[in-house]
Amino acid sequence: LPIHDHILKPSSFSVDCTGCSETKNDADGYFCFECNFYVHKECAESPLEINHRSHSHPLKLRWCGPPGYSDKRCCLCGETLGLLVYHCSTCNFSLDTACARKHEIPSIDYPKAHEHRLHLLAKRVSFPCACGKDVPGAPYLCHQCNFMIHRDCLVLPRVIHLTRHKHRISRSYFIGPGKFSCGVCRLELNWRYGGYRCSICTDYVIHLRCATRDDVWDGIDLDGTLEEEEEIEEPFQVLDDKLIKHFSHEHDLELNESGVVCHETIHCSACALPVYFDAFYICSVCDFVLHETCATLPRKLRHELHKHTLTLRPNTTPDEEHGYNLFNCTVCQRLCSGFKYVCSKSCDVQIDVRCCSIREPFVHESHPQHPLFLTSSEPIDCGACNEIASPVLNCVDCGFSLGYDCATLPNKVKHKCDTHFLSVCYGEETSGEYWCEACERKVNPSTRFYTCEDCSSTLHITCVIGEFTFWRPGKMAISRHEVAIIPNDFASRPYCYMCRSRCEDTSGIIYISEKHICSSKCLEVYIKFDLTFSKLETVEIALHNLELFRLDHTSHGWSIL
Template sequence: MEELKNYGHQHPLLMLNQEQLLGNGNGVVDCSRCGEKVSAPCFGCVECCGFYLHKTCAEAPLELNHPFHRHHPLLLLQNPPYTSYTWCKFIYHCSCGLDFHIKCALFTFNIAERNLKELEHVALEDPSFSSKNDGGNLGKCFACWEPLAMYTYFSVGCGFNLHKKCAELPLKMDHLCHRKHPLVLQFNSERLSCKTCQVTQQRGFLYGCSACKLAIHIDCASPLSVIEDKSHPHPFTLFWRRIPFVCDACGTEGHHVAYTCGTCGIMVHKKCISLPRIIGQICHIHRLFHKYFIDKEYFESLNCLWCHEAVDTDYGSYFCADCNVIFHVNCALKEKEWYCIVSQENEDDKSHDIPVNSITKVLETNDAGEATVIEHCEHKHYLMLSDKMREHGDKCCDACLLLISAKFYHCLRCDFFLHKSCAELPKKKLFLKHGCDEEQFSGPKPCILTSDCMFNCGLCRYLSNGFSYKCNECGSHVCLRCLDLLLQDAVKIPGHKHPLLLYFDYEGQCGACGRDFFFAFRCKDCNFQLCKLCVIQPTRVRHKCDEHILALTYDKVNDYAKYHYCDVCEKERDPRHWFYHCETCDTSVHVDCVLGKYSFIKFGGTYSVTIHEHPLTFVKKIHYYPECVTCGKPCEDLSLECAEPGCNYIVHYDC
């Protein structure tokens, strides 16, 4: 019986056969190094203290010079350096950040050394990877990251699954794109991007030259000579180049490997052969079409809608013919969750593109053909067009809940107002990313105009009882202020002389409030940016702190430090940040102190609800603070009160 003094345990270990193993714990024991089930022959502790090792784990060297990682040796550690390795009792670790479960390190070592006899215990087809299970989803090969075939070398539970052909790849190869040195099969421990496709593969094998810092993916090392794809009418032929080229499909540089279409006279990256022809993109409402060349005369602007830099129309781009909007290919496809591929069956579907006006009937018009008396789908009485700002200038639009301005419609029978632009909004509108698309953008969703009581806007998060567009699928709401913002290609802010453009992947600090953000409205001409909340701040508001209307102010009104205080909370103001100001009374107030939690709620309107037999109206902090009929606490915050005289019903909004 062979005895072994083993690293990591205080007692000697004995070699056990199957019969001896069955006598110790009924043969169902775990290896104390790799954590997997032990099978004979194996080693067990002579003191029977429950310490067992696979023979291969017991004989594993403390330092491993791995052929796929030639820069540094791998050291066997008993305690993993990261808490995430909860399943690994022992790992091989390198100072460059490469870590392997002990079984995986030995498995790939034997693959590299062609010690195939050591892999005789490894099944060529593991039952859990049968093509009959899970709809034929076999996982992916660790070497080439292509789907697994029926027969693979398999390392249980760790994802080191290999095609037989990938396990037998040559360890060295001479390659046309790098004739100085042979390329060696290795792990991508330096996280190099592939010289051919420019993609960085985080895991798996590749062919590399450490001296020249060069890497080539396995499938890129021996590319197909001819590729056909349904997105293009002709086949593409492989063309080796030893100089850079510009891809006609995406307009970016390529190296060494190109594919050409002789019929069309174009040269492209391998990955660009299968570019989707039509996509839906989160920052544009219409479908976008891929074109190799576009005539510039059809476009007013050639700036990409994503990055706002010029697009070279001599190369491929995505464009919308309806809006003259254009994207760089790599901008349109930058984030997988922010675009969707439109199938050929749906490419002609424009059923949602025709807007239906929310004005249900025009009763009277003026000489200019302008509707002066209308019926609206969200109000039961006739509405009359007016421009009498002196008479109604302190009223709010019931749709967007901002102070009315210019021309507006109002009801002669009740306190109801609509901006002319709000009254003319369509009943149904396609809307982009919101609650329906948390995992993957699947195209615009149809949303219905509604004034259903109270909602939280899915974009700005403000509580409101104005109009909103409600998604048919998930029930989320978008307020009209956010809608108006997203429909604009450029936003003009009164406090800044240049238009602001929306950047989806920009981090910084807002120039109005100082808060951090992860996407912004930025000025291309100067260093100025705003977060989405500050862009939609109303320019005119009314507040109980002043009898006049307060104006949003962008510059210092007074340079004296003693004036930089808020007249509501009496705390200091940062003079660099926006605030609301009354020139008549010299009142200055923090933006948050003016807007608060309920700035976009109209009090006094009545609503029919199921919780009470009479209509209810919104109130806040009424003078005598009655008790809530549900929780019994005083109604000191937003509440619903019965509008019927003599009925004392009142309930907190949250209740």
């Protein structure tokens, strides 16, 4: 046969045909035992030239695939072409063998998309599809209405519910007059085209392609299903004027109202940050504490960071079924030990409550002139730290982007180098030199840094925010070891038991078996986490996934068992 150089023998296999790339069970074909080449009988015996109703010129069979100048797709079905192709070189028109055997041009009745019968235009053209994208392709069209649509836009879901909006939204191939911006990408939406629209909030509209992105839509078409009211689970019961019973704790919690006393050594069990001057609930039996604002965190949350509903999971003890001391936040990539939001489905998503506290539109001190939105999940440079981040909050007006680790940076903190509160400065113009009070190295004034408004002292962000900033002080169980996070407030910084270096991190020290450990890197080496035989999603897996604990075995001679 012209399609192959060797002798082909009659055979029947359930494998891909080299000619059409399809697999047919019990189909007759020809097989080459020298090079495992297989082709269906009907493909091998395809006529050298055909006349097809979809095209005005004869189509000639090519045995070596489509020509290089073509887009390598069938003009009828849009699938990628194989080795056997019927082609018209005059019009750059191609058909695969399956479509070439069909004598009728496809047409469909699809009332969900259009009230009239739609016919496939067997020609790849640029046209104004309802989605607003001028993408070349073979459209379906209605001769009565002059309606044209992409093949994949034809079957878009009719009714969907996104976590970005509280109501269901419905597909329309014509929005109608008005000035709109997309609820996802935040760019202008042309009312002459289609989109998804909320019937209650009529100004809320989303591009067809944006609404059905894999990171936005859960894949469920709700057309024909009744809308049910979601049951709201309150996070706590009010027992008295200042007494509540929170779902995350077995004891009653009493409100300590904000005042003049700074509680910098008391940390919230939810966000892991000090309570400072804020109002907080405290347990009289144990050391459990919640910010007043953290106590009101909803137990169920629909958030733009994830396409499914999120469930609040307290992270109180390692013995609970779903309570682990450390987890890797899916969004900011920090190791955290506070409360977390997890996916109500089967997605491997764990989001720190600080990241979930950010909602659109978000106004941040680093970019106060415009609001920020979660428009894309693509990695991009963060405008605050100049590091690649994903996801990021974007400004649609000027292109500024902000990573979630920078967006959740505490704006007010205390540090032992200063008696006052430190606040974040996002760069300033100066002719002088700035020095860090902690490490005594230069501070670049054009980038972000912590500063004291009373003393004008400056500190690097990394000198203030350490690895243990978002770990709650106290004891935790890690791989059968009792571990404590203690303040690094010694007069002389202790040496790390593993690396023999000073414990430089001012946010804390790991204390285990009467030994000081400077970081989670050294902690992993000390207790020799055995990830291979771990049965549960414990802290070992969180550390492994974060990939923060790769040691330089060349210089230190260490290995992880």
